[in-house]
Amino acid sequence: MLNGDEPITIQSISLTGGVMGSVDRIRCGDRSFILKGPPDTATAWGSLAATAQSIEREAELYRYLDQRGFGAPKVAPDCYWSVIDAAGGGTVALEDLGTPGDPAAVMAAGLDHAQALAAVRCLARLHAGSMRTGPGRLEVPYPWLYTAESPDLVAAVQLGLADLPGTLTRCWPGMDVRPDLYLDVAGLLRDSHRGSRLAALCHGDAWAANVIFQQHAEAPDGVTAHLIDWQYAMWGNPLSDVALLLWSSLDPWCRRAWQDELLRRYHSELVILTGLDYPLQACLDDLQRAQPAAALVALASVEAYVAGMGPAEHARFRPRMLDAIDCASAMTGRAAR
Structure with a gap:
């Protein structure tokens, strides 16, 4: 893959410092690829990721995408090779498509209009390739996919919510809200998928x-x-990906102003690719079904979202936090502030 006289350099680009798995850019001259490895089991998040076989799941996901053939729409980097070892763990070598920029700045600013449209089009292409309707649609086609009821997925959301009070205190003093204490995490995740008109392969962690x-x-x-970091790939309501993108990665005023247009663009792309009889209203219903759980997952991911942010970026991100907290509080009838 890389062969030549130029020196090989290795640059860590993990957003979590390798806790959820090492992510390195391997470069030789003007050629490069991304190498992903197993999580750091010395941390709570890393231990959970190892127990859930996150790198093995991601390797299986890339193998699935590769099996779709050259005619399938491209939704992720190409996978050059992957290894799943017998002792647990694995490694994935991926096409280097670049980086999303400084993650702190990206998350603080949120997606712009063109980026948001491109992201929902990509999600529609992903979902169209595996779409199912009718009875049995929620039956999982591959054992390596999560479902909304997977214990490891529920545990990941609960762990993220347990971290929330400390993150709030550090980044937004006085924003003392603990929805993790009184929310039915398993029930909210389950209800976001049960009853959806469609089921498909979902990215599961669609944020900027x-x-x-x-x-x-x-x-x-x-x-x-193109989508990266597929550790939480799952089977279920495809609008859960759209909902999480809207809640996590758009300023509240943008989400409210653009949601109808973004949903129409997603719906149009999906129907064109699949030919499904799927009215726009049904798509909206599935989005609304997924929104409470999306707000919950966004809250559980705040520690990752704000990693590397400074005070000015915290202030920029604060309205999104309050919006998600308001949504979580509405689930319990409690005040958010």
């Missing part, structure tokens, strides 16, 4: 730093999007 954007003159709005 997990999307690579590239300028492309021939793409609609001049931007393409």
Whole structure:
């Protein structure tokens, strides 16, 4: 893959310092690839990721995408090779599509209009490739996929919510809210998928730093999007990905102003690719079904979202925090502030 006289350099680009698994850019001259390894089991998050076989799941996901063939829409980096070892663990070597920029700045600013449109188009292409309807649609086609009821997925959300009070105190003193104490995490995750009109392979962690954007003159709005970091790939309501993207990665006023347009763009792309009889109202219903759980997952991911942010970026991100807290509080009838 890399062969030549140039020295090989290794640069860590993990957003979590390797806790959820090492992520390194391997470079030789003008050629490079991304190498992902197993999590750090010395931490609570790393231990959970190892127990849940996150790197093995991601390797299986890339193998699945590769099996779709050259005609399938591209939704992720190409996988050059992957290894799942018998003792547990694995390694994945991926095409280097670049990085989403400084994650702290990306999350603080939120997606712009063109990026948001590109992201929902990418999600529609992903979902269209595996869409199921009718009875049995929620039956999981591959054992390596999470479902909304997977114990490891529920445990990950609960662990993130347990971290929330400390993050609030550190980043936004006085914002003392603990929805983790009184929310039915398992029930909210389950209800976000049960009853959806469609089921499909979902990314499961669709937020701005997990999307690579590239300028492309021939793409609609001049931007393409590809998804990275598939540790939480799952089977269920595809609008759960759209809902999480809206709650995590758009300023509240943008989400409210653009939601109808973004949903229409997603719906149009999905129907064109699948030919499904799936009215726009049904798509909206599935989005609304997923929104409470999306707000919950966004709260559980705040520690990752704000990693590296300074005071000015905390202030920029604060309205999104309050919006998610308001949504979580509405589930319990408690005041958010």
